[in-house]
Amino acid sequence: MRSLAELQRDFAAALLGADTDVAARTALLQHDIASGAFSVAERLQVYRHNVQANYLNALQLAFPATRRLVGAEFFAQQARAAQPRFPSTRGDLHHAGAGFVAALHADFADDPRLHWLPDVAQLEWAWQQTQVAPDPATHLDLGALQRVAPEHYARLSFIAHPALRLLRSRWPVFTIWKANRGDTDPDGTIDLDRGGECVVIGRRQDLEQARLCSQAEHRWLETLAGGGALGDAVDAALEIDSGFTPDRPLQLSVAEGLWIGFEVLTPPRPAASASAAAR
Amino acid sequence: MTPAPGTNPSRGAVPARAGIGLRAPHHAQILEQRPPIAWLEAHSENYFAAGGMQPRILEQLREDYPLALHGVGLSLGSADPLDLEHVAALKRLIDRVDPAIVSEHLCWGAIGGRHLNDLLPMPYEIGALRHIASRIVEFQERIGRQVLVENVSSYLRFTNETHAEWEFLVEVSRTSDCLLLVDVNNIFVNARNHGFDPLDYLDAIPAERVGEIHLAGHTVKTIDTRELRIDTHSTPVCDEVWALYAHALRRFGPVPTLIEWDADLPELSRLLAEAQHADAIAG
Secondary structure (H helix, E strand, C coil), rough: CHHHHHHHHHHHHHCCCCHHHHEEEEEEEECCCCCCCCCCHHHHHHHHHHHHHHHHHHHHHHHHHHHHHHHHHHHHHHHHHHHHHHHHHCCCCCCCCCHHHHHHHHCCCCCCCCCCCCHHHHHHHHHHHHHHHHCCCCCCCCHHHCCCCCCHHHHHEEEEECEEEEEECCCCCCHHEEEEEECCCCCHHHHHHHCEEEEEEECCCCCEEEEEEEHHHHHHHHHHHHCCCCHHHHHHHHHHHCCCCHHHHHHHHCCCCCCEEEEEEECCCCCCCCCHCCC | CCCCCCCCCCCCCCCCCCCEEEEEHHHHHHHHCCCCCCEEEHHHHHCCCCHHHHHHHHHHHHHHCCCEEECCCCCCCCCCCCHHHHHHHHHHHHHHHHEEEEEEEECCCCCCCCEEEEEEEECHHHHHHHHHHHHHHHHHHHHHHCEEEECCCCCCCCCCCCCCCCHHHHHHHHHCCCCEEEHHHHHHHHHHHCCCCHHHHHHHCHHHHHEEEEECCEEEEEEEEEEEECCCCCCCCCCHHHHHHHHHHHHCCCCCCCEECCCCCCCCCHHHHHHHHHHHHCC
């Protein structure tokens, strides 16, 4: 008699395998499952259907705009195609969206009809992740921030809110997503050649918000979110836009609750002098 | 009001009346109106997020309603090692909302790190029995409390089985010292699908091991002239299941009972009407 692990492996393979593999995988279980009024294949199909439906339901909840953009049937086809390649890796199905986005990138990034789709799904997934990100352990001390002496500004470093998500796309993803989030039909058409968009998503007091930002601001935020100093973030932004100034983006990011703490980084130590090295 | 065995008497014990499953489309209405509901049961995984609105909603409802956490994704019967990340997320939620009851399923749902996110049947034989019982012991030790384990609906049986489903269930409960969440609809579905008398099943369960009862609706799938009952939680409780419920209460005495409805979710008032019906049967 086979072990429980072997039985479960074959069972899972029959439920999760691609449509073309079902018959072969079902045959492996022919002697393990009683048939009776229904064949082994019919019985397994009930579970296969449930497993696919549960995965699809989770994705439908996480990707309403993506689904709306491509239609329910096409969306379901993509979910079925993604599941064998990117099966859920957790008992909590709320994580399955990451694999779905990866599948869309693999399948459509080079498809001239739908190459914008993976980025829209990625934005929608980032929005979803913002909602479930951990609550911050601390809150930004505005008073202390205001007391930082101007000569230390360049060495300011911020701690990002766990919900902060930044995206950059060569497509107008924010415009597409926003037009397809509601229940009403979007007005007009969106010109895919209007240029790429950068998006910042944050959460303040349990309320998520997403907005457009410039490429320079995106680079600035990305540097800061990675723990970089304000001076370095401004330098990085200036490489994209020589007119970039951090005053307004800083005010805005603080008001939006993107940061939960800060510190003034210690200046790099001067190189050891020859005499010090000699001692 | 007497707390059910295995429940946490420290705070908001679940009464021996009918409550309802908490579902996201009803969050806003329950939060705003705080209607009289005997108790609520939440799917644990829906509130696993480490922050944001979802766990906070549960925390708020916990102030006004006795609460049970019902897991659907732990995969107690899997041959994989116990998913400690999943257990840790559940423990964090338990610490946060202090539920009166924590329950899981007598099933498996993952192997080799791949999750099927469904309640898959165990082979009812001694090796699988020892395995799942030892996992329940480990799980109870890790979360520091006794859990309830629920019987699941099934659409197939394995050829290597040596136990009737109810023998397996009761023996797992005895061996691991967990309590039972008896899903009367699942018993009826399996009785029809596998051809046994549901009364034999109910009569084999020791009353002192029952901590909760589930009631739900199911659908009938017809292929040619053959019928298979599918546990969809998408319809009202059927008459046969109400009759079995009455029998179960005569056997077990008053037990916290839950109306489960997941797919094609109706208005909250419809769920509360089902709960009232259950209470009327309980008398």
